[in-house]
Amino acid sequence: MEKFEVFTGVGAPLRRSNVDTDQIIPAVYLKRITKTGFEDALFAAWRNDPEFVLNQDAYKHAQVLVAGPDFGTGSSREHAVWALRDYGFKCVLSSKFADIFRGNSGKQGLIAGEITDADTEKLWAALEANPGASITINLVEQTATIGDLVVHFEIDEYTKWRLLEGLDDIGLTLRDEQAITDFEAKRPNWMPKTLPAKH
Amino acid sequence: MTNKPLTLAEKVWNDHLVAKGENGSPDLLYIDLHLVHEVTSPQAFDGLRLAGRPVRRLDQTIATEDHNTPTWDIDKPIADVTSRTQINALRENAKEFGVRIHSLGDAEQGIVHVVGPQLGLTMPGITVVCGDSHTSTHGAFGALAMGIGTSEVEHVLATSTLPLQPFKTMAINVEGTLRPGVTAKDIILAVIAKIGTGGGQGYVLEYRGSAIRALSMEARMTICNMSIEAGARAGMVAPDQITYDYLEGRPHAPQGADWDEAIAYWNTLPTDEGAKFDAEVFLDANTLDPFVTWGTNPGQGVSLNDSVPSPDDFVDPNDKAAAVRALEYMDLTPGTKMKDIAVNTVFLGSCTNSRIEDLRAAAAIIEGKTKAEGVRFMVVPGSAKVRLQAEAEGLDKIFKDFGAEWRFAGCSMCLGMNPDQLAPGERSASTSNRNFEGRQGKGARTHLVSPLVAAATAIRGTLSAPADLIDSAEAN
Numbered sequence A: 001m002e003k004f005e006v007f008t009g010v011g012a013p014l015r016r017s018n019v020d021t022d023q024i025i026p027a028v029y030l031k032r033i034t035k036t037g038f039e040d041a042l043f044a045a046w047r048n049d050p051e052f053v054l055n056q057d058a059y060k061h062a063q064v065l066v067a068g069p070d071f072g073t074g075s076s077r078e079h080a081v082w083a084l085r086d087y088g089f090k091c092v093l094s095s096k097f098a099d100i101f102r103g104n105s106g107k108q109g110l111i112a113g114e115i116t117d118a119d120t121e122k123l124w125a126a127l128e129a130n131p132g133a134s135i136t137i138n139l140v141e142q143t144a145t146i147g148d149l150v151v152h153f154e155i156d157e158y159t160k161w162r163l164l165e166g167l168d169d170i171g172l173t174l175r176d177e178q179a180i181t182d183f184e185a186k187r188p189n190w191m192p193k194t195l196p197a198k199h
Numbered sequence B: 001m002t003n004k005p006l007t008l009a010e011k012v013w014n015d016h017l018v019a020k021g022e023n024g025s026p027d028l029l030y031i032d033l034h035l036v037h038e039v040t041s042p043q044a045f046d047g048l049r050l051a052g053r054p055v056r057r058l059d060q061t062i063a064t065e066d067h068n069t070p071t072w073d074i075d076k077p078i079a080d081v082t083s084r085t086q087i088n089a090l091r092e093n094a095k096e097f098g099v100r101i102h103s104l105g106d107a108e109q110g111i112v113h114v115v116g117p118q119l120g121l122t123m124p125g126i127t128v129v130c131g132d133s134h135t136s137t138h139g140a141f142g143a144l145a146m147g148i149g150t151s152e153v154e155h156v157l158a159t160s161t162l163p164l165q166p167f168k169t170m171a172i173n174v175e176g177t178l179r180p181g182v183t184a185k186d187i188i189l190a191v192i193a194k195i196g197t198g199g200g201q202g203y204v205l206e207y208r209g210s211a212i213r214a215l216s217m218e219a220r221m222t223i224c225n226m227s228i229e230a231g232a233r234a235g236m237v238a239p240d241q242i243t244y245d246y247l248e249g250r251p252h253a254p255q256g257a258d259w260d261e262a263i264a265y266w267n268t269l270p271t272d273e274g275a276k277f278d279a280e281v282f283l284d285a286n287t288l289d290p291f292v293t294w295g296t297n298p299g300q301g302v303s304l305n306d307s308v309p310s311p312d313d314f315v316d317p318n319d320k321a322a323a324v325r326a327l328e329y330m331d332l333t334p335g336t337k338m339k340d341i342a343v344n345t346v347f348l349g350s351c352t353n354s355r356i357e358d359l360r361a362a363a364a365i366i367e368g369k370t371k372a373e374g375v376r377f378m379v380v381p382g383s384a385k386v387r388l389q390a391e392a393e394g395l396d397k398i399f400k401d402f403g404a405e406w407r408f409a410g411c412s413m414c415l416g417m418n419p420d421q422l423a424p425g426e427r428s429a430s431t432s433n434r435n436f437e438g439r440q441g442k443g444a445r446t447h448l449v450s451p452l453v454a455a456a457t458a459i460r461g462t463l464s465a466p467a468d469l470i471d472s473a474e475a476n
Helices: A027-031 A079-087 A099-108 A117-129 A157-165 A169-174 A177-185 B008-014 B042-051 B081-097 B112-118 B133-141 B150-159 B184-195 B217-230 B241-247 B256-266 B317-330 B356-366 B384-392 B395-402 B451-460 B466-475
Strands: A006-014 A064-067 A091-094 A111-114 A134-138 A143-146 A149-152 B017-019 B027-030 B033-036 B061-064 B100-102 B127-130 B144-147 B161-164 B168-175 B203-208 B234-236 B279-284 B291-293 B301-303 B345-348 B376-379 B427-430 B445-448
Touching: A006 A117, A027 A079, A064 A117, A064 A134, A079 A099, A091 A117, A099 A111, A099 A157, A117 A143, A117 A149, A157 A169, A169 A177, A169 B150, A169 B161, A177 B017, A177 B027, B008 B144, B008 B203, B008 B234, B033 B112, B033 B150, B042 B081, B042 B150, B061 B112, B081 B100, B112 B127, B112 B133, B112 B217, B112 B384, B127 B133, B127 B150, B133 B144, B133 B217, B133 B234, B144 B234, B150 B161, B168 B184, B184 B217, B184 B279, B184 B291, B184 B301, B203 B217, B217 B234, B217 B241, B217 B356, B241 B256, B345 B356, B345 B451, B356 B384, B356 B395, B356 B451, B376 B395, B384 B395, B427 B451, B451 B466
Parallel strands: A006 A064, A064 A091, A091 A111, B033 B061, B033 B127, B061 B100, B127 B144, B168 B203, B168 B279, B203 B234, B345 B376, B345 B427, B427 B445
Antiparallel strands: A006 A134, A134 A143, A143 A149, B017 B027, B027 B161, B291 B301, B291 B445
16 A cells, blocks of 8 residues: 555535435446446446536546435445545645545545535635545645645544555555564464475 | 473463563463464564565565465466455565465465465474464374464564463363264364354464374364464363374474484373463264354254254343244244254365365275265365375375366365355355354355264265164165
């Protein structure tokens, strides 16, 4: 996972609440064998609507999503996070996230920042007043900035630490890499080896 | 160091500790052997690709194709698109990352849990994982072997370790001598019927006692294989001379000084006298009958000499309700003798019962006999090697003369991911491990049986034991 400190990208206002994971990615896309390549599946139903925010030129390449409350509810599918990530999103801001979605986000390096309802309105207004405007996400300071507008977002300390350090579950284990290497050095020679192949 | 007596499972666990978890966090355990197949690995490899990580130990990783592979026409392109895609993905991932792979058509291809032991890769005292719940099979060697999920597959590929919470231990004591016609499959079906499909949850099972010690490695694998059907993530048997004799000389078994060193270590593994298990179960081998399932979970089993139970036989309201549902799905009437149940199909195969010993046992029963009219008998060897060996011994001819389908290796009708499925309403006697609703095909009805019962059933057309063949011959 890449380390995340400060990031600037186009912000998209998604004026909807209760964006459930079936909306983020419909079940029909779950049969795939990959963990990537879900960008076309993101908000698949809504993307048939020309008025949908990501169908508008100004927001097409958005990387920060500002959504209404109760984002990511419903099924536990990690694919929802994969689809957002594959589309290019680095951060979702909402006044309330579903727990499982928030957990899955942390594992995949997507920031789920919690903001107040009042700040959500302010960010939406700023983005709509100036379509295609950039938002700067500062994870160290926990701020989202559009020009003069600075709002604070919440993120739990453990996830923040992992994102700042760029550690996923595997990354965490690899912090013990020296211990793994030391262990390997002591393994007896009779242990199974698949290579070179013998028949 | 304390001299606290330890169980087999605790010894293997302790000897694989990379880092001890603190404050409730899991222990980090080293994984010696990682078996890979096409269904649960694609997202794991993609995860590595995404993070730019290599496979940490290619020399401890091996892949084979099994779940989706056809068992006919294996030289033709795989017809089903999803199956073909998954298999191609495994081939491409193996190539890209450098993982050893045995593809369809290769002499070492086969069910992952048949291939590992056959190559001599599965050994006592090691840790084995695979993205498949029947990885418990390898515990027959005194290995700590467990099934894992796709994210864990990725974790092991990247780190050769797994964070795991410690488990409890349960001794399954099976004392006595099995009567003729009674096998390892009957032991494990009886154990599951006794402790239930959730009885082993949170435990590593250790199968012990004189009846277990007398079993071959193939038979021990059959028992450990179905530990997961009792809810246990792993099941083990302590290594002994039978284990060593099976291993010695296999392609990847240790040799020379390594072999001697290994034996010296393996001899220290059996559970110490005085070691405490968290739970104990006892089963009398002397009185055990052939066991078969009547319902839709592996715990719903009875002696083949019994009748279909009534929901009223169950005290627990959940068991009662499960029996009502199972009887309806299985289209069975309480009180019907198990031996009066007619089947359409007999399936001999799966990671539970597809090894050479299973094929020999079934072939010995059917040799010179006639198959029941209208019954389909599918024989699917566990690996291409098993198939070749069976052919060298002439078993294929016995099966074909009998009217059985002699197929190529794979998981096949155990789970019907390939075209080997039952039609709705069809009933099978199956040597596999799961009798879940729809497992062998939509609306299909499965009775789990031993290879001996499968063979006798193929002759009589109704669920039968080998002893029934003698009785009917005398009656004639």
